[in-house]
Amino acid sequence: MALIAAPLAAQVALPRVQLPQVGPEIGATLDSLDELRASLRRTVDRLARERLRTIDRLVRRNTDVIEMDAEGAPARRGELLVMDVSVKALDLALQAGFTMLSREEIEALDLSVVRLGVPAGLNLADAQLLLAQLLPTAQVSADTLHFQSGSANGAVFAISAQGSASGSVPVGMIDGAPGPSVNVAETRGFAKGAPYPSNHGSSVAALLASAGADTIRVADVYGADKAGGNALAMAKGLGWLVSSGSQVVTISLVGPSNAVLERAIGAAQRKGVVVVAAVGNDGPAAPPAYPASYKGVVAVTAVDGKRRALIEAGRALHLDYSAPGADIYGRNAKGKRIGLRGTSFATPLVASRIARAMGQGRNWRSALDAEAIDLGRKGPDDTYGRGLVCSTCKGR
Structure with a gap:
């Protein structure tokens, strides 16, 4: 579970984590700043642990429709998505036990996606690795969740x-x-x-x-x-x-x-x-x-x-x-x-x-x-980007 890259799931109840106040008043002591930093670290650690526990619960409670892909991310069970695949290459996959579920032509985007069912007895992660070996020139991915x-x-x-x-x-x-x-x-x-x-x-x-x-x-x-x-x-x-x-x-x-x-x-x-x-x-x-x-x-x-x-x-x-x-x-x-x-x-x-x-x-x-109102250090930064937008939005 430590390898999971997907974020917190909205489909399950999320735990409430008490967040420390950020930005101490001017004149705060060095000790109080150290305490704030330690509190922030503990909060981030709690968020990470709760994220993993939440995703673990989501997968365990929905094993009929969700499983982990080869990267350790939650995805639709038993389905893989393929792009840039020829008819001949697709036949190789079908001969190896994959099943054709559908061909999706996505409107307005000129995008064609083939949905394949994984062979009986294989989990999603192993099937994903096998299909990538069978179709080296195709783009293979799981149908990962957001x-x-x-x-x-x-x-x-x-x-x-x-x-x-x-x-x-x-x-x-x-x-x-x-x-x-x-x-x-x-x-x-x-x-x-x-x-x-x-x-x-x-x-x-x-x-x-x-x-x-x-x-x-x-x-x-x-x-x-x-x-x-x-x-x-x-x-x-x-x-x-x-x-x-x-x-x-x-x-x-x-x-x-x-x-x-x-x-x-x-x-x-x-x-x-x-x-x-x-x-x-x-x-x-x-x-x-x-x-x-x-x-x-x-x-x-x-x-x-x-x-x-x-x-x-x-x-x-x-x-x-x-x-x-x-x-x-x-x-x-x-x-x-x-x-x-x-x-x-x-x-x-x-x-x-x-x-x-x-x-x-x-x-x-x-x-x-x-x-945009420039916050943090002068110019674009990794905390606020190019600045704060919609800062004066208020009730009407």
Whole structure:
């Protein structure tokens, strides 16, 4: 389990970890600073241990649909994804005992993915290694799971729009479905039982609208599926959003690197779509989170109401912006106001700002850089990125 790179699962109840206050008052003694550093280290250690325990529970409770892949990440049981495979090579795999489940043509992205069932008697990890040997020129991956990167357990104050939503280009969202109290243009399901209202998806959609997004479409990749949030569902959802006209897509989910999703995001970017993603909540010592770490994706981290970086904020291979991700309210699936904490909730704020800038005919990077407040050391850094966006958002 120590090798697991996937983040905390939203499908199971997450333990609450008491987070120390960051940023001591001026004049604090050296002893108090040492105590703060020690407290932070203990908190990060607890987050890491709880992450592993949570994932272990998820897998053990859902062995019928989830198992570990060759990299030690949770994935859909008994299924492998293959790209760039010839008919002749595919025949070799079938002769070796793999079964053809489906061929997925992902709309708008010119992407073809073959789903194969693993041979009887082989676990997913061993089957993945075998298939990679049989098909050395193909791209083989497991259908790895991605998890929502935020929870409803923080202290809160209301956050909403600054300015008008007019002029925003259409925004797409890959997450759970929002509840009926959140007004979106369209929701489509890409998982068993989807669309199915979720607290996380409801809050992300509400924050999108509050920060200035106009037309919002939602690809529900969770539904009621215990193995929801998988890479193929996300790629298919992205394809639908692109075909429907979304020019910005926000993803508050995190997981390991996956070839299918990376290829899909690259195809969307070549069509001019801006993809925005959260860095996750596994702490700065965690492995890099994806899709935030893919090339060209706008990676977002979070701060609290006092503009302090969240201690649990994860990391990506690059960092673009920070935005409020604690001391804020959202809406659950029933429309009730709930407290939010996590990089999940900073991400739609940044995505909405990008959509507004694009809708006004502005260069979105220049617009966000002009708005961003430089925190931490001068210039871009690994804690706050290029600065804090949406800093003056307040209740309306």
